[in-house]
Amino acid sequence: MKLSKFLPAILLSCAGFLGAAATAHAGTLDDILKRGELRVAVQTQGPPFSMMDKKGERTGSSVELAKLMAQEMGVKIVFLDLDWDGLLPALISGKADLLAADMTPTLARATKVAFTKPWIFIGPVVATKEGSKFVSAAACKAPGAKIAVLFGSTGEKLAKTLFPNGEIKSYKGGGTLLLDAVKNGQADCLLNDNTAVIGQAAGYPKGTFKVMPELLAKESLAYATRYDSMDLLTWVNLFIDQTTLDGRLQKNLDYWVNSTKWKDEH
Incomplete structure (x- = not known):
């Protein structure tokens, strides 16, 4: 008699639990599959990771890996082209599911946002205009030297430590802004990731810039999701593991990062 008295309440409680469990299992990955598209925030111009090629098509190392993710999911991919300072807001607001850029996962x-495991390790370098008096990274430490960095980047913070007597000039945006500043005499030296500097410098006549070989720090690059998208984060981490094991990740890096073959083809 006692059991029958409480049975309706027990069943109601179980139903509520099962309903909550079903809701818990639905997440960003499920939304992507139902929607049939993966929305990815990318930098407007940031070769060799993200750029528009000669045909007006979005491509680059992190872009092509994102396309491969969509292919593995069986969905279409939609890119949201943004300046550097618009990437995080697009992800946080929910406009994008994933952020794919040459972004370093910092504690701040x-x-x-939640970062995936690193898919590449890079480092900042100094570059100057060929033929200038700033012939080394040490020379750029001269008092009053104008150092170009990207606004909001890790290089902006690092520059204040590396060049305490310099004039740090932050440029908002991306792409070749820093190279143009050095080329046009607005800055004496630039500080940016080695892959970005080498990739972007390839678009100028040979001998325009002198890129210093030494890495001034070691950084990782990672994709990012929201903290309410842990299912997608887990999937992307597995994707990085799988493409590392089958060689597809290294093939991507060898083409886009470790060579300039893409310059002639894109």
């Missing part, structure tokens, strides 16, 4: 950024 990780308070806002």
Whole structure:
């Protein structure tokens, strides 16, 4: 008699639990599959990771890996072209599911978004205009030297430590802004990731810039999701593992990052 008395309440409680469990299992990955498209925030111009090629098509190392993700998911891919300072807001607001750029996972950024495991390790370098008096990274430490960095980048923070007597000039945007600043005499030296500098410098006549070979720090690059998208984060981490094991990730890096073959073809 006692069991029958409480049975309706027990069943109701179980139903509520099962309903909550079903809701918990639905996430960003499920939304992507139902929607049939993966929305990815990318930098407007940031070769060799993201750029528009000669045919007006979006491509680059992180872009092509994102396309491969969509292919593995069986969905279409939609790119949201943004300047550097618009990437995180697009992800946080829900406009994008994933952020694919040459972004370093820092503790400060990780308070806002969740980063995947690194898919490449890079480092900042100094570059100057060929023929200038700034012939080394040490020369750029001269008092009053104008150092160009990207606004909001890790290089902006690092420059203040590396060049305490310099004039740090932050440029908002991406692409070749820093190279143009050095080329046009607005800055004496630039500080940016080696892959970005080498990839972007390939678009200028040979001998325009002198890129210093030494890495001034070691950084990783990672994709990012929201903290309410842990299912997608887990999937992307597995994707990085799988493409590392089958060689597809290294093939991508050898083409886009470790060579300039893409310059002639794109």
